[in-house]
Amino acid sequence: MKIYKIKYLAITIFSLLIISCNNNDDNTMAEIAVDFSGTFVQKDQMGRPAVNTVFVSAASKDDFNTTIPSEQGALFQSMFEANLTGLSPAYASAGDKNALGLDAAAFTGLLATDVLNVSLDGTTTFYDGTNVLTGRALADDVITVELLLIFGGEDFSENPTLSNDNVNENDKEFSTSFPYLASPW
Amino acid sequence: MKKTRILVATVFAAIIGLITISADHIDAPAASGTTADITDFYAFQAEDPNNLVFVANVQGLLSPAATATASFDENVMVEFNIDTNGDNVEDLVIQAIPRDGKMYFFGPYAPSMTGLNSTINEMATTSEVAISSSSAITANQNGMKFFAGPRDDPFFMDFAQYGAILGGTATGFNDPGADTFAGTNVLSIVVEVPKSQIGGSGTINTWVEAKSKQ
Numbered sequence: 001m002k003i004y005k006i007k008y009l010a011i012t013i014f015s016l017l018i019i020s021c022n023n024n025d026d027n028t029m030a031e032i033a034v035d036f037s038g039t040f041v042q043k044d045q046m047g048r049p050a051v052n053t054v055f056v057s058a059a060s061k062d063d064f065n066t067t068i069p070s071e072q073g074a075l076f077q078s079m080f081e082a083n084l085t086g087l088s089p090a091y092a093s094a095g096d097k098n099a100l101g102l103d104a105a106a107f108t109g110l111l112a113t114d115v116l117n118v119s120l121d122g123t124t125t126f127y128d129g130t131n132v133l134t135g136r137a138l139a140d141d142v143i144t145v146e147l148l149l150i151f152g153g154e155d156f157s158e159n160p161t162l163s164n165d166n167v168n169e170n171d172k173e174f175s176t177s178f179p180y181l182a183s184p185w
Numbered sequence: 186m187k188k189t190r191i192l193v194a195t196v197f198a199a200i201i202g203l204i205t206i207s208a209d210h211i212d213a214p215a216a217s218g219t220t221a222d223i224t225d226f227y228a229f230q231a232e233d234p235n236n237l238v239f240v241a242n243v244q245g246l247l248s249p250a251a252t253a254t255a256s257f258d259e260n261v262m263v264e265f266n267i268d269t270n271g272d273n274v275e276d277l278v279i280q281a282i283p284r285d286g287k288m289y290f291f292g293p294y295a296p297s298m299t300g301l302n303s304t305i306n307e308m309a310t311t312s313e314v315a316i317s318s319s320s321a322i323t324a325n326q327n328g329m330k331f332f333a334g335p336r337d338d339p340f341f342m343d344f345a346q347y348g349a350i351l352g353g354t355a356t357g358f359n360d361p362g363a364d365t366f367a368g369t370n371v372l373s374i375v376v377e378v379p380k381s382q383i384g385g386s387g388t389i390n391t392w393v394e395a396k397s398k399q
Contacts, residue, residue, distance in 0.1 A: 040396035044216035047392035061213030070273040116389040161357025165343040171367040179332035
């Protein structure tokens, strides 16, 4: 017991000495190197909102998260299309399209490659009535846009009780300046 | 009695599961509820129109109490991927990784390898910002702006009702709906970067990845 105490005391004193030495060396030593080594392996990924949640079947969600975007379309488009037509009556008839003019195959072909398209030339929004898929701003009501494209049919008029969740804005206001997101609760 | 309890627990877990999956919140078994769980990704033109802002949020649905003890995982790197030539393969990355109370940023730079596995090139442009608690600490370095810390979850949706619709217990949304994410926080990483450093003009494809140290 006593020996341990002495050991601890010795270690403590030794540590203090080292710290003191460092403090006294006039910053001639470089900052202690921070270790960033190693290989980092993908666990989760995301481009557009809610894509994995809505369009990927339960058993494939991890696979989707660990497939690189350039390979997602070929591997997942048919699953996306089956899940879309299973979910929404707006694509039930041959020739049915959404308001972007895309049928089930074309729409899921777009979504299966899960990247966010972003314009560097101006307005950035998921959809603002004029611009389509030019980014994602904090205040964009992305869920209603997606519900409209899934359930709303050619002119947003189909399945009205399914095509808007009626939550149109965040619970806190965003800032116009960096870091833009609202303070935490 | 035991069976009933198990059943109740299962149903409860299923409901919680339904309620908590959204945007990308808790979207898949291997990422769910871990420090590598991305909840949302945003990319938008900054207040200064010469800049673009990237936001990655992780660890969703944090109550105010849980937020106080939540922290970024030093074994998880968050990587913003930028494809400038339309092939959906990253040409540039911005990597963010925490060390001892600071979030370090590398890039934007062209990675030596693309895809599922990444390393950090310490020769790339390196920036850092102290990780915030409740008030925002920001840094301006190398022509960019940086933030890391808890924020209100900017996502909003009546996810509970969506779950009820999928579960067959409701036929449509309510009006008004109820924001399932109201009053909850996420851990945010925000980077504002000059457009000239990520392609300049035209359209880029972007996505975010959470990568764990092997």
